[in-house]
Amino acid sequence: MSDSISHELSSRYDPSGIESQIYDRWLQRGDFHVAATDAFDPYVIAIPPPNVTAALHMGHGLNNTLQDVLIRFERMRGRSAMWIPGTDHAGIATQNVVERELAREGLGRSDLGRELFVERVWQWVDRYGSTIIEQLKKIGCTCDWDRTRFTLDDGLSGAVREVFVRLYEKGLIYRGNYIINWCPRCRTALANEEAEHREVEGKLYHVRYPLAEEHGRFVTVATTRPETMLGDTAVAVHPEDERYIDLVGRDVELPLVGRSIPIIADEHVDPEFGSGIVKVTPAHDPNDFEIGLRHDLEQVDVMHGDASINQSAPAAYRGLDRFEARQRVVDDLRELGLLERMEEHLHSIGHCYRCDTIVEPRLSLQWFVRMQPLAEPALVAYRESRLRFHPDRFGNIYEHWMTNVRDWCISRQLWWGHRIPVWYCQECGEILVAREDPDKCGACGGELEQDPDVLDTWFSSWLWPFSTLGWPEDTVDLRTFYPTNTLSTAPEILFFWVARMVMAGLEFLGELPFTDVLLHGTVRDARGRRMSKSLGNGIDPLEVVDLFGADAMRYTLVNAAALGTDIQLDNEDLESSFRVGRNFANKIWNAVRFALPYISAEDLERSPDDVALELTDRWILSRYSAVTAAATDSLARFRFHDAAETVYQFVWSEFCDWYLELVKERLRGDRGEASRLAAATTLSHVLEGWLRLLHPIMPFITEHLGCHLPGRTDGDTMLFGPWPAPSREWRDERAEEAVGELMELISLLRNLRSEYSIDPGRQIDISVASVSDALTEALAAEESGVNRLARLSALRREDAIPEGEPGAHGVLRSGTELFVPLRGVVDLDRERERIAADLEKLEGLLRRARQRLDDPNFTERAPTEVVEREREKRRSLEERYVRLLEKRAAFAEAR
């Protein structure tokens, strides 16, 4: 029966077909859905909603694998694990995509008008919006798809509206004219965080402004944006700057423009920088804006929304793009002899995070959220350790941002998004902010017009952990699943999203939205560059899934993702990048394929405690127990890499390389029924156990093989555990010591074979003496296994190793000696060399051990167990040393 199954399994693991079949089965059974009414000890993750425009990239692959590992792990541990999926409407990004599509038809958004355009975006979303959701399924994500949400659906829009109104009523939302970051290409305001500052090699222009009423005298100002001088309304010096104190109060004549502007004194000016005189453009620079307020200066905005020069500037510059205008201004200044000099200047300037256009700081009437009152509780939660970051260093970054938080510009001059719920009365100017759309002015009954702008995308995302659960309604879902537990995301959206969610959760629900924030590393290419569309160095996760399977990809990612570190993959050599995972899947496959014919449903049900365990069984059970504890602890602490590595080493190096090899003959019944039963029982138990340990990381192959174990069917699943919980009673140091020495013996014999070029097929006789108790026990239990693995024809126990006979010598750590007679083939010189080398190494170790133990500081101050370990080490080293000395003496005489 089981034999026939094993024949179905080919010698190579081929994930294609298997994965989708298994996933469909899970879906059909509704295995990922958790109803609030049945929830037990919920464990909840809200997915970072990918943009609807997104296609899966490796960053998603990594992040969602990690979340799925956590969800599966907790689900197997018996908790109601619920993972809320969904997508983000991604205001700017999505509008851009659709505008590009329109452009190909030769249309602009204004050709359609607002309503048709938004209609068009919805069509696009309906058509492509679920792409990434389908892709997440391919990599095995077990989201509760029934709960899939979209930041622009009715429920979430309601939450956004409620929040806007509440904050407005509380005085935390206001409208005002301030300098914001303006993207001239997207033609919208951006938040501070949405302007990415990068160092750029620019120029610093030193320009002479002639003093009014004093011909031939100038002041020199420095600027990196000469075109903004068209909007200058003052020139400023530091109030204590001796050099210019006499100038304060006089006027200069603004070149090219011709208006007179005052020279003022302001603290902000740094007398050390440049000439110590600064031009003041209140409408185009945040500092100048502040200076302007202090000195009641006029604000002259010289640009249109697309950053071309507007009517406020002299005719010669109108209509020019800001960079053309810059060149023209510089040329004209030079011609007038007013350009004193130009120098190279490295400075950092903002770029639009969506289209990379250089943003223009610009005066603009926008809506803002007052952040400080929201930040305070968010800071306290962190300081009281109710909110934890992994790795914890991100806590500092969070704290710094929260402490220096600035108001949030939330209005966007776009059409795609949540319309700002504000109406302006056309008659009396009354401003209405309302939960329900009003039709007449409440004050005068006049006509109303709604604010044309929409809200920042993040203004809906920051509500995600509770808006997805039905807030502001008081739903069962909300009461059951909020707060969520873990948030996993990339560090770059710590401010955009994570920090703001914390603030929103505390403000609107009075409770943190999650307790643990996991910030994973960045996926990079072989040269260490971040993977990106523009560099074309990305890896398509679906291609990897097609080539090697989702399990191989997941294992590789998890294995590479040590907490807080970036991971490097080679986009030009996928095989080398994902080989680890692929090979491991194949190893698992073959281990099970080997085991299947020997185990039965009864073996699987029987407890190892109910059979006559032999040493090898006790050893693997002990190791299994230790590994399970370690892996469980690692997963609970977000140390995915450790968990993956621990189980990998156990499965490959201990279970496959040693346990399976040792029990082969027992499984065939060569050592009697009782022995066979113990082996089959232990094997079944441990095998299924580690399949479960691996399930969160490699869900498909483990589920597939798990369902092929005897007595198991497609109706069974690993999804709901149980998570392995081997008895602590199985920990057996004695067995680990004995089998450990057995492995040491076999390895040494293999080493000698290799060193002496003994034909691998040839069986040899060896002798052992001074055999330790542990090895005695191991040999009693596994002599035939040793004979097979080391290819021995005989293993003779002697009182002493024969002296003077030609052969190879070795001493194990315990002091056990072994001798391989090499009649006729031995090379005496070679053996002397080998012994000398061993002696030298031992001498070094022994010297260090003795030095330590001779130092009373060490024996008195170090913990007793450390001292004890050191003594044991010295004892072992001395014993081996002495034995080897004897060998050397014996060889000295041998000819």
Next chain:
RNA sequence: GGGGCGGUAGCUCAGCUGGCUAGAGCGCUGCGUUCACAUCGCAGAAGUCGGGGGUUCGAGUCCCUCCCGCCCCACCA
């Protein structure tokens, strides 16, 4: 200008609270295909843990300093 991260084998990286002879995978060298796996097995070579100083009985691990990469934040025009 602040803040942070990294520098461990040829390559990519582990090494969490200081304590067995510093590990893994890949690569490399040699050997090995009779029954789970060549996507394999066995054995091997390979490391001044970036440099220097300090704390300690003991430092890859803690402190200082320097060098070399990288990142984040910041209103030096």
